[in-house]
Amino acid sequence: MDLDSLTPVDHARRYAILLASSVGTFVFIAIWMALEWNFFVAVLIGVAVGTLAFYPLRAVSRLLFPPPRRTVRRIKK
Numbered sequence: 001m002d003l004d005s006l007t008p009v010d011h012a013r014r015y016a017i018l019l020a021s022s023v024g025t026f027v028f029i030a031i032w033m034a035l036e037w038n039f040f041v042a043v044l045i046g047v048a049v050g051t052l053a054f055y056p057l058r059a060v061s062r063l064l065f066p067p068p069r070r071t072v073r074r075i076k077k
Contacts, residue, residue: 008065015065016058023057024050 028046031037 012061012065020054
């Protein structure tokens with residue numbers, strides 16, 4: 001994979017995945033350790049929160065990494 005060819009949309013998606021997985025992991029550990037719920041219930045809730053957090057985080061990260069503007073080339077005669 002050529003890392004120099006990543007577009008801003010790719011960066012936005014990757015940062016959203018990074019942040020959503022961090023949020024899901026934090027929720028999982030908080031529910032499991034602090035609330036002392038069942039491990040499997042905590043995993044399911046952590047996955048659900050991480051999945052739901054992905055979409056707003058992706059929208060915010062797309063604002064931070066806007067796609068480049070397309071320019072129209074003029075044909076020289």
